[in-house]
Amino acid sequence: MKKLSLILALLLSSTTIQQSIAVPVYTDEIPQEYINKVKSQKQTSTYENRMMSNISDFDKESLIEVKVYSPENIRFKLKARQVSPFAYVTEATNIKIGDKFTFLVAEDVYKNNKLYIKKGAPATGYVKKVNIPSGNNGPAPEFNISEFTTKDINNNTVRLKGAVINEYTGFIQIVSHAINKNKIYKLYCE
Numbered sequence: 141m142k143k144l145s146l147i148l149a150l151l152l153s154s155t156t157i158q159q160s161i162a163v164p165v166y167t168d169e170i171p172q173e174y175i176n177k178v179k180s181q182k183q184t185s186t187y188e189n190r191m192m193s194n195i196s197d198f199d200k201e202s203l204i205e206v207k208v209y210s211p212e213n214i215r216f217k218l219k220a221r222q223v224s225p226f227a228y229v230t231e232a233t234n235i236k237i238g239d240k241f242t243f244l245v246a247e248d249v250y251k252n253n254k255l256y257i258k259k260g261a262p263a264t265g266y267v268k269k270v271n272i273p274s275g276n277n278g279p280a281p282e283f284n285i286s287e288f289t290t291k292d293i294n295n296n297t298v299r300l301k302g303a304v305i306n307e308y309t310g311f312i313q314i315v316s317h318a319i320n321k322n323k324i325y326k327l328y329c330e
Contacts, residue, residue, distance in 0.1 A: 203328035204256070206300055207246040208263045208288070209321075214241060216283055216306050216317035218272065230272050235283050239267040243304070245290060246324050256292055263290040263300060263327070281317055282306060288327055300327040 216235055220228040242262050249257035269284035288300035304325045306317045319325075 203301065203330060204249060204251055206249050206257060206263070206290070206327045206329050207324045208243040208300075208304075208327055209246050209324050210241065210243050210304075210319050211321065213321045214306070214319040216281060218281055218317075230281070232270055232272060232281075232283070235267055235270060237267055237270055241265055241267070241285055241319075243288070243325070249329070257290060257298060257329075258293055261290050263288050265289075265300075265304065268303075283317075285319070298329050300329050302327040 214235075217233045218230050219233050220230050223229050242264050245257055245259055245261045245263055248255055248259045265285040265288040267283055268286045269282070271282040282305060284303050284305050286303035288302075290298050290300060292298050302325075304319055304327075306319055
């Protein structure tokens with residue numbers, strides 16, 4: 141009898157100990173409100189982040205999006221030039237700082253529910269940065285077109301923020317840098 145009461149006492153004390161210890165509960169179900177929150181967050185690619193690196197997150201909230209596209213392919217052509225028997229220098233053959241490129245506005249832009257910039261308006265930008273790697277292990281070649289301007293419906297000059305940066309299309313980086321024809325790029329205006 142003493143053994144039975146001892147066993148009962150041990151069982152009762154172990155259940156009270158288990159009840160007092162918090163045990164986490166695991167589930168495979170993710171709450172729907174969390175899924176909705178994640179889906180609603182704006183997802184940007186690293187390419188988009190590079191294009192908008194000169195715009196703060198605070199500014200992005202107050203700016204108007206202007207979509208532009210190039211009516212032609214803009215290819216970044218590079219050439220290796222031998223400078224000594226064992227050394228080569230990579231040079232851009234067709235794009236240099238200061239070159240001007242014209243894009244077109246892809247959609248009508250509205251400000252305060254009124255037409256502000258008409259679809260098809262030219263948007264002109266300048267090459268402001270050219271990066272060419274010094275060797276095979278350097279960063280990928282890059283050129284950056286920024287300081288865009290366009291005209292509103294009243295023929296006033298509108299400055300656009302953001303940049304268009306060449307993309308890497310293909311595995312041979314030296315040959316395949318371009319801003320592709322008819323691809324939409326996002327810029328911003330006030």
